[in-house]
Amino acid sequence: MPPRFTKLVESLPATVPFVGPETLERDRGAPFAARLGANESVFGPSPRVLKAMEKADREIWKYGDSISHDLRQALAAHHRITPENIVVGEGIDGLLGYLVRLVVEPGDGVVTSSGAYPTFNYHVNGFGGVLEMVPYRDDAEDLPALIARANDTGAKLVYLANPDNPMGSHWRGEDIATALEDLNPDTLFVLDEAYAEFAPAEAAVDLDIEDPRLIRMRTFSKAYGLAGARIGYAIGATPLIRAFEKIRNHFGMNRTAQVAALAALEDQQYLAQVVDQVRASRATIAGVAKDHGLTALPSATNFVTVDMGGTGDQARAMVAALARRGVFVRMPFVAPQDRCIRVSCGTDADMAVLAEHFGPALKDARETAQG
Amino acid sequence: MPPRFTKLVESLPATVPFVGPETLERDRGAPFAARLGANESVFGPSPRVLKAMEKADREIWKYGDSISHDLRQALAAHHRITPENIVVGEGIDGLLGYLVRLVVEPGDGVVTSSGAYPTFNYHVNGFGGVLEMVPYRDDAEDLPALIARANDTGAKLVYLANPDNPMGSHWRGEDIATALEDLNPDTLFVLDEAYAEFAPAEAAVDLDIEDPRLIRMRTFSKAYGLAGARIGYAIGATPLIRAFEKIRNHFGMNRTAQVAALAALEDQQYLAQVVDQVRASRATIAGVAKDHGLTALPSATNFVTVDMGGTGDQARAMVAALARRGVFVRMPFVAPQDRCIRVSCGTDADMAVLAEHFGPALKDARETAQG
DSSP, X not given: OOOOOOHHHHHSOOOOSOOOHHHHHHHHTSOOSEEOSSOOOTTOSOHHHHHHHHHHHTTTTSOOOTTOHHHHHHHHHHHTSOGGGEEEESHHHHHHXXXXXXXXXXXXEEEEETTSOHHHHHHHHHTTOXXXXXXXXXXXXXXXXXXXXXXXXXXXXXXXXXXXXXXXXXXXXXXXXXXXHTSOTTSEEEEEOTTGGGSOGGGOOOOOTTOTTEEEEEESSSTTSOGGGOOEEEEEOHHHHHHGGGTSOTTOSOHHHHXXXXXXXXXXXXXXXXXXXXXXXXXXXXXXXXXXXXXXXXXXXXXXXXXXXXXXXXXXXXXXXHHHTTEEOBOOSSTTGGGEEEEEOOOHHHHHHHHHHHHHHHHHHHHHXXX | OOOOOOHHHHHSOOOOSOOOHHHHHHHHTXXXXXXXXXXXXXXXXXXXXXXXXXXXXXXXXXXXXXXXXXXXXXXXXHHTSOXXXXXXXXXXXXXXXXXXXXXXXXXXXXXXXXXXXXXXXXXXXXTTOEEEEEOOBTTBOOHHHHXXXXXXXXXXXXXEESSOXXXXXXXXXXXXXXXXXXXXXXXXXXXXXXXXXXSOGGGOOOOOTTOTTEEEEEESSSTXXXXXXXXEEEEEOHHHHHHGGGTSOTTOSOHHHHHHHHHHHHOHHHHHHHXXXXXXXXXXXXXXXXHTTOEEOOOSSSEXXXXXXXXXXXXXXXXXXXXXXXXXXXXXXXXXXXXXXXXXXXXXHHHHHHHHHHHHHHHXXXXXXXX
16 A cells, blocks of 8 residues: 555645756767756856865765854855844755745646746645646746735735746846736745846845845856855845744755855856856857847847747757757746747866757758658 | 745744754854764764766766665665665665655654754654654654653654664664554654664664665764765655655755765775774773763764763753864753763864863863852
């Protein structure tokens, strides 16, 4: 007799938010020549971070600091808030899971955009929430419509990524602040700022940290080049942040990851250099697209979304054709955004691989789509 | 207005399963001279593991493999089971959280021993389960009483650590197999084998891996010296293991940790050496106790529980007195086991620190208790 799973678990599909690149590599029997599909930072972390990690690894027999004291102190100074406004967790994915668990009971409404971050949806479904999906508008998340839907449905959470994945668009911080004025006061606005370091200054939201309407998610996985370390943080009002203490895995943080994040934060010069490299790479990707008569969407992130100018099937054929040639990219899930492919920024070597294979892959894709 | 937390979350206390040693060090304003309180492996991981980690750190910009393919393959070969019988997670703590979430709904009964692993209880409370506590008997978990209580209450889970923390005792595998015959067929037996590598061969449970009554938890935090890496695994019947896919954080595993665990598993010679060092250290701790007229309990783990021969307050005074002298140890939470202190095994240098401070700390503690 199998165990008696909860009714909720019985109802869940055995879904996976993403198939990982290692799985794709095993399926194709060869590594990718350019890994441009997961919006990782191919530029890696600062050399100082690697040095700090090597030293920290020698203490890996010790559990990590359960309250991430030093990192939270440094983050507090960086953001000019207090450590009590910060909870460190196992990446934004882990923190979104905790947040949903804190507020969502079976049947509760949660608003997001159709085609936005699937792992958030995975957590909402996993705790029995009811997703209210708002379509993108002009290839951007439709902020007023998200707010309106939250108010109509009495949703507990409304999610916005700023800048947005997978389209690379962004809202101005002041527009978000204004939109919040119209939000039901008992709905929490979840602002996923995973790509914030790449965005223009106008994207920053300038609200009191103790404003109870907002929680912001940040990560060391993108600009800081530490995706594999699994370290992110949430910032918000003290009572909300304190609530994570009731449910989080207190000793869940990797010890070396905490040290790495601290060293990464301290090397803002390296961060600025990566942001420059990303900016240059965005231009290169847009150039490759243009060379083939295609349009790159404006991007405030470390990836560029390229409008393939056709159907979802045509874009899917392009992703497959690039993968066959060793170039890993991804694409939006939902129409009409699925007419695009999403290419992460990379090194000059990565860009050369992309440029070499883009044309032939496009030819393959068009033949596939016709055949 | 604060967010609308779930009714369950509103009811939870802001508890913490353990105060970490870093927090204690900050509070006392100095590092510990001997860190013997968290049952970590002071001997560290294999030098080959450290080498593999240094190499892996250079790829930390990549997300880890979401299905821990290579590690699960190696673990399957090691345990002579299939990868489908294994789920890798963020330490046993993380996996216990997932397991409780899979089966426990608010009001469901869960049986454990009073004074056993607090983090398991934290998860059960966190999902609204009702803990049924069975007292220890003769300083060991009372296996027949645990089974009886599970049957009486229709519990969904019954937890046993074998070997046991904090008392260091163990059950023979065949006794566990026999006890399972009497367990309600719809109750799942959770066997926490965090300390299994230190235990005598007779502690191993020899049951079919597809037996649906049992799930076993293993870790790289203890004998393999990787507590800070946060990597453990659960082994059990395929349908049960598959269910974790519905709720686990698929990209939650640290990339270097996966590499480290694989390298650790491959160096069984180093593991055997650590187990020998732990055995020698157990004898040393017992000797220190005996030198002061105290009795060490037999241990199948990497720690020794020393009977201080008095009250809980007297033992607590000893823990505090050792801490003041720079020796970090812990103790059982519940009477009458709280007459003991729990000392993790350590290097010769750690043992010298312990031997130096044990007598003076004992004197301090006795004066405190009298004063």
